[in-house]
Amino acid sequence: MEDIVIDVHQMSRTYNPDKVPVVALNNVHLHIERGEFTVVKGPSGSGKTTLLNLIGGLDTPTSGEVLIHGVNLTSLKGNKLVDFRLHNIGFVFQAYNLIPVLTAYENIEFILLLQGVPQEIRRKRVLELLEQVQLTDKADARPEEMSGGQQQRVAVARALAPKPQFILADEPTANLDTRSADNLLDIMEKLNRDEKMTFLFSTHDPRVMQRARRVITLEDGQIVSDTSREDTTHDSKARIT
Amino acid sequence: MFILLKIAWRNIWRNPRRSWVLVWAVTFGLWMGVFLTAFYNGLIEQRIALAINTESSHIQMHHPLFKPDYEIKHVLPEFASILQSLNEISRIQSVTSRMVIAGLAASANGSTGVVIQGVSPESEHRVTKLCQKLTSGVCLQEGNLHSVMISESLAKKLKLKTGRKLVISFTDVNGEINSAALKISGLYQTNNGPYDDTNIFVHASMLDTLRNIGAKRNEIAILLQSSEDLNQTAAILKKKYPGLKTETWKEISPELGLTVSVGDQMVFIFMGIILLALVFGIINTMMMAMLERTREIGILMAIGMNKIRLFFMIVLETSMLVALGAPPGILLGLSTVAFFARKGIDLSAYTGLYSNFGYASTVYPHISGEKVVQVLFMLVAASLISSVFPAWRSLRTQPAVAIKK
Structure with missing residues (x-):
């Protein structure tokens, strides 16, 4: 049986429902399996970020539901939802998403501290992650002392730290030069390949789309196409509601 | 949690000038608070001493x-x-x-x-x-x-x-x-x-x-x-x-006893005014700091920092700023009190006004340890109060909205 990590059912999100309603997502249905390397693309305002926010539990759908490994996110409130995110979802945002007052090491360790991981295990894990993102030499550097690409690699390491179910990456290469973007994507691809880590991207960046094995296109809050690289000719309408 | 202490401490030095202004405000407020308390205390103690030494003595006995x-x-x-x-x-x-x-x-x-x-x-x-x-x-x-x-x-x-x-x-x-x-x-x-x-x-x-x-x-x-x-x-x-009728000075001159309690209330009001100004200063500074860090707070919430920890972090930041300003404030206050306790504060320019009410023309400020603790306690309460509002505002941050900023 397929290992479904993200299961979105007939989800809609309308902003200002009582004033001037803006439909950001309209009756979206999709599921993401473990180990996918999926991109959500679409023009500005198509609902990409809203979709990722809803899947990440950062926003609440107006209707429908999001299930993460069978757990209905909409049923979780307050600190329960925060704790769920802490243990199950990794986030990489567009830019400036590290805590500026902490070093690379501390930024990664922070998540493990929130999880209450003992010091020795924490140390081992952080060093391991720094090695994975090839930033061992930057352990003591603060974000301001690192390039944008290096910061994003730390963000990936931080997202991986709690061993989440999947990583949501919202425009992670938007502010990076080609070399840094390629480097970051290489690392992400390697993690996906070697550790079966699930990645869900929202992006405009063709460099990311080239590497994606599945591309979901959003327009006006609806999925208009869902294409897998293995079967590029297949317009998987069956997966779209 | 040590990490929260670390973040809070480093956060306050992100804008050193602003933090120093606030620390100085706390120092100055406390300095003046301690000094005014001591001044008023000295004034009242001298009034009482004067009354005891010249008028009523400690105890009187009558028919x-x-x-x-x-x-x-x-x-x-x-x-x-x-x-x-x-x-x-x-x-x-x-x-x-x-x-x-x-x-x-x-x-x-x-x-x-x-x-x-x-x-x-x-x-x-x-x-x-x-x-x-x-x-x-x-x-x-x-x-x-x-x-x-x-x-x-x-x-x-x-x-x-x-x-x-x-x-x-x-x-x-x-x-x-x-x-x-x-x-x-x-x-x-x-x-x-x-x-x-x-x-x-x-x-x-x-x-x-x-x-x-x-x-x-x-x-x-x-x-x-x-x-x-x-x-x-x-x-x-x-x-x-x-x-015989034996009376203490408080019974003989009830107005003096009243002076003591009114004096205590006056000191309380003085401190209250100073601390209220301080509270607004702290709230303003912390609100500015939180506003600048809206995106960061959103990210912290997104990656798994719960509201209790966030609240605690902001309270810690405020408390640290106050804790930095408090010791020099107390020290300056006590030093000023010690200096004038020896030298006295000459109010002879206003002697007419003061002596009409039985007060000495030279005031020797004095403050007890108990009063210093009381002032500190009020400061701690003020810092907690002033940290609550910015913390509460931050807790209302919607991560999805904040991250976009």
Whole structure:
């Protein structure tokens, strides 16, 4: 049986429902399996970020539901939802998403501290992650002392730290030069390949789309196409509601 | 959690200038708070000390029917033996007896109502340091019964000076008027204008002769070794002399007791105003800091920092800023108090105003450890209050919205 990590059912999100309603997502249905390397693309305002926010539990759908490994996110409130995110979802945002007052090491360790991981295990894990993102030499550097690409690699390491179910990456290469973007994507691809880590991207960046094995296109809050690289000719309408 | 302490500490140095301004505001507020508390405390303590040393002493004993209008018939029975007995109590530093009569003082230039204090000069000096208040002439001498000490202000009012005659008169128990012409031996001055205007000092034995009823006294004034012993000593005396009315200075001058409690309230209000200004300053600074970090707070919430930790982090930041400003504030406050406690704060420019209310012209600020703790406690409360609002606002951050900023 397929290992479904993200299961979105007939989800809609309308902003200002009582004033001037803006439909950001309209009756979206999709599921993401473990180990996918999926991109959500679409023009500005198509609902990409809203979709990722809803899947990440950062926003609440107006209707429908999001299930993460069978757990209905909409049923979780307050600190329960925060704790769920802490243990199950990794986030990489567009830019400036590290805590500026902490070093690379501390930024990664922070998540493990929130999880209450003992010091020795924490140390081992952080060093391991720094090695994975090839930033061992930057352990003591603060974000301001690192390039944008290096910061994003730390963000990936931080997202991986709690061993989440999947990583949501919202425009992670938007502010990076080609070399840094390629480097970051290489690392992400390697993690996906070697550790079966699930990645869900929202992006405009063709460099990311080239590497994606599945591309979901959003327009006006609806999925208009869902294409897998293995079967590029297949317009998987069956997966779209 | 150590990591929250670390983040909070580093966060406050992200904008050092702003943080230093706030730290300095806390320091300055506390400095002024401690100093004002000490100043007011010193003012009141001196007022009380002045009242005890010049007016009421610690404890007074009277005939039970003795009234503030000094009715002459209500004298103390066996006052000499009481005095002897009181002198044997170790807590008592000095004792004196008086014959206090309401009367009239007249000169060729006018007359005025006065309180005639019939005293034994030596023992009176031990209790009220009468002779130290002398500004010209000499103190009452044991051998010179027909002398009187009046205040500078009364002398001015009656246009008199040392060596001149003053006629005193009063009504005795039979309703007859007794008079005596006395030579002004010296002029005195206290820091209590109203007291100076009404009190003159004569020999009690002269009054005895004048009244022709033998040695009688209607007031015993007691100065204690320590003010701490006040209530306990008063209780002992009340028990020992149930037939007499024993009163502490608080009972004799309830307005002084009121001054103490009003003084405490005033200090509380002063501190309240200072801290309120500080609270608004802290709230403003923290709100600005939180506004600048909206995106960061959103990310912290997104990656799994719960509201309790976030709240705690902001409270920690505020508390650290206050904790940085508090020690120098206390230190500066205490140093200033220590400096002026030796040197005194000269208010002679306002002496008229102050002395009219019985206050000293030079104030020696004083603050107790208890008051310092009280000020600190108020500061801690203020810092907690001021951290709650920015923290509460931050908790309302929607991560999805904040991350976009």
